Amino acid sequence: QQQQQQDSSIADKLRVLFNKKPSSTSSEPQQLQQQQQQQQPVLTEQLVESLSCGQDVELRIKAVQQLTELVSNRRLETESGGLERIWLAVRDLVDAGQTDNLDARSAVWRLVTALAGAYYPCLGYARAAMFQALQTDTGLPEVDSNPAELCDRIEALRVLTRSGVDLNLMEEEAGPLLCRWLARTGGSTSASNALFPLLLSIVEHNAGHLDHEHLSVKSWDVVHSLLCSHLGQATLLVLCALLESPDSSIEIARGSVACLSLALWGERGQRVDQLCPNYTSVLLCLLRALNRQSAAAGDSFVARQLAFDILASVARLLEAMTTVAGLRSLCWTVLLDLLDKCLFDFDVGGDAGDKEKVCLAIEQLLGFGQVQQKQRLFT
CATH class of the missing domain: 1.25.10 (Leucine-rich Repeat Variant)
Structure with missing residues (x-):
């Protein structure tokens, strides 16, 4: 007990040295709270x-x-x-x-x-x-x-x-x-x-x-600027990676499809000609994204949304075949796999006439002799 009294005395002396108040009774918490309330600034x-x-x-x-x-x-x-x-x-x-x-x-x-x-x-x-x-x-x-x-x-x-x-x-x-x-x-x-x-x-x-319409225009302007810059190829790889990533949501996948479609085979004012892409690789990314959504969601509304976007993208590609380089045999294989998946597995061909656009574009390309694997079209 004597040792405790000495320790308390030393502590009080240290408090005095550093301008601290000595230890007090059990009323100290109440006094401290009142002091804090008095020091709290008031809106006057x-x-x-x-x-x-x-x-x-x-x-x-x-x-x-x-x-x-x-x-x-x-x-x-x-x-x-x-x-x-x-x-x-x-x-x-x-x-x-x-x-x-x-x-x-x-x-x-x-x-x-x-x-x-x-x-x-x-x-x-x-x-x-x-x-x-x-x-x-x-x-x-x-x-x-x-x-x-x-x-x-x-x-x-x-x-x-x-x-x-x-x-x-x-x-x-x-x-x-x-x-x-x-x-x-x-x-x-x-x-x-x-x-x-x-x-x-x-x-x-x-x-x-x-405002989706207003925001999508601004978003496309940003992506288009990146694709036209020295980072164009890197941006293209990022869009393809987002399609294949299992962590990408359906909204991100649909946005990637839209950007790739506009940049690679869109209208002249939107297309980025200096990219020189490998169409087979891009179409394979679209096919993998569709297969992933199909496995994850089945024939649900979410997966059908992506299938509809991809079908519209394929229709745009076929319509642009007169202005872009002809597709190779392997590219036609992947493209026809995409059409099978969209038209038969998801049955989205009746939306917005994209099925008719695809058929008309293929018919015109047949007349120009640009279609490979013709036998698959009629089986």
């Missing part, structure tokens, strides 16, 4: 007033930056509606046409990021209002000339959507906003690196809410 009228539009812009920017640092490091005690009051106080700094101060807008977006990160479950409709403000970039050429402005907006959207998972209250408008931002990231590596992971996450978790 004075704080809101320092953020409001009646103050000088530079003073408001400083107040916003201080509040951002405070929210990032400590829990701010707010009454009901306190977050909405903060947002309403600073909203005018990011309104189109209200201010051309880049520092002010950057400070507000960083405050939005901090608030959304710390109080996401409590934001409510303030979250939707913040998202609406993110879209007010029309008439702001500074957004295009200053990639940092766009990066701040992207980061704010990332936190407001929980890294692209939650599009509640913004389902219909997220897709067009992403497409506008995508068109602005061409000259900025930092903006591209910030936007693409968010875009992929949003598409992965919320594809049903996006």
